[in-house]
C-alpha cells in the first residue's frame with residue numbers, strides 16, 4: 001500500500017513528467033488534452049504517485065471512476081485470476097459466467113423490485129446509445145428528450161444528447177436528429193428563484209414536449225439525477241420524480257444516466273433512490289469496475305427483452321477481465337459499506353466548504369451529495385456571472401500544491417470534488433487545507 005501522504009519532491013509537474021509530456025506532444029493527437037500533465041506510475045487509497053516520485057492527493061478519481069480506490073485489492077485479485085484463466089471469447093460467441101454475475105448484481109442493486117435484465121458495453125457513451133436503441137425499439141417511437149447542461153458522451157448520438165458545445169461538439173456536426181432539448185431545474189440559476197424551480201421547470205418541460213415533439217412520438221426522456229460535466233447540478237427537489245411519473249403516464253421510457261452518480265458516489269447505491277424514482281432504464285459505467293472499461297444498461301425486463309436477438313452487443317462488451325474487476329469492485333462496495341463512506345466524506349467536506357464560502361463571496365453555491373460535491377464560482381455576492389477565470393486559477397493553484405482537482409460546468413466555473421471512497425479522513429482534511437491555500441493564492 002502506498003503511504004497515504006502528500007509528498008512534493010519537485011515542482012508540479014516535475015522534470016520526468018515534463019520529458020514524458022514532450023513525448024506526448026509528438027505522439028498523441030492534440031485533440032486529446034490533459035488537465036494536469038503529471039505522469040502517474042502508481043496509485044492507491046487517496047494518492048497518485050508520479051514519475052518524479054511526487055505523491056498527490058486525489059480529489060478526482062479519474063473522473064469518478066476509482067470509487068473503490070485505485071488498484072483496490074479485491075479488484076486486483078479477481079483481475080489477476082481472470083487474466084490467467086482467459087482474456088476474451090466474445091460473449092456473443094461463447095459466453096461465460098462472469099458476465100451473468102455482473103448482470104445479476106446490476107439487476108439486484110439498481111432501484112426497484114421489478115423483473116430486470118441488463119446488457120454490458122465498454123463505455124458510458126456506448127451504454128447511453130444502447131439505452132436509446134432499446135427505448136426506441138420497445139416503444140416504436142423516435143424522439144429523445146435531453147436537458148440543458150446534460151453530458152452523455154462523445155459519440156455521434158451522445159454528442160447530440162450532450163448540451164455543451166466547447167469542447168465536446170465544436171466542429172463535429174452534423175449530429176444525430178430527433179433529439180430535443182428542455183431546461184433543467186437548476187435552482188441556483190432559475191430566473192424566479194429556487195423555491196418555484198421544480199414546478200416551473202416541470203411545466204416548461206411538459207409544454208415543450210407536448211408542443212414541439214408530441215408525447216406519442218417520444219421514445220425516451222434521458223436525465224442525470226445529478227448532472228456531472230454540466231456542473232454537478234442537483235435538480236430542484238421533486239423535479240426528477242415529476243418527470244419520471246409524467247413519462248410513466250405517457251408510455252415514455254424514463255432513462256436515468258447514472259454513469260457518474262451511480263455506484264455509491266452520492267451516498268446511495270444510485271442517486272435515483274434519493275429522488276424516490278425507479279427508472280425504466282438506468283445506464284452505468286465509471287465506478288462499476290474500479291477502473292476497467294465496463295458499462296451497463298439495466299431496466300425493466302419487458303423493455304430490455306423487446307429488442308430482437310442480435311440487436312445489442314459488440315466485440316468487447318462485458319469483457320471477462322472487466323467483469324471480474326466489476327465483481328471485485330461491487331464486493332468491495334458491499335463489504336466496506338461505501339454508500340455510508342460517501343456520506344462520511346460529505347460530512348468532512350461540507351463544514352470546510354461552508355467556512356470557505358463565508359470567506360469568499362465568489363463561492364455562489366455549494367451543492368451535491370456524498371462524495372459528489374461542487375462549488376460554483378461567481379463574480380461576487382450580488383453578481384452571479386460565472387467566474388471561470390477564478391475556477392481555473394484555483395485549479396492551477398491546487399495542482400501546483402499536489403492536489404488533483406477538476407473543474408466542470410457549462411460555463412467552466414464549477415469546482416468539483418470526486419475523491420475515491422478509499423481516501424482516509426486525514427488526506428481529505430489535508431486536501432481541504434490545500435484548497436484553502438489555493439483560494440488564498442488565487443483570489
Ligand SMILES: Cc1ncc(COP(=O)(O)O)c(C=O)c1O
Nearest residue numbers: 123124125151152153228259260
Ligand atoms: C453522466 C455521464 N454520461 C455519460 C458519460 C460518458 O461516459 P464515457 O466517457 O465512459 O463514454 C459520462 C462521462 O463523463 C457521464 O458523466
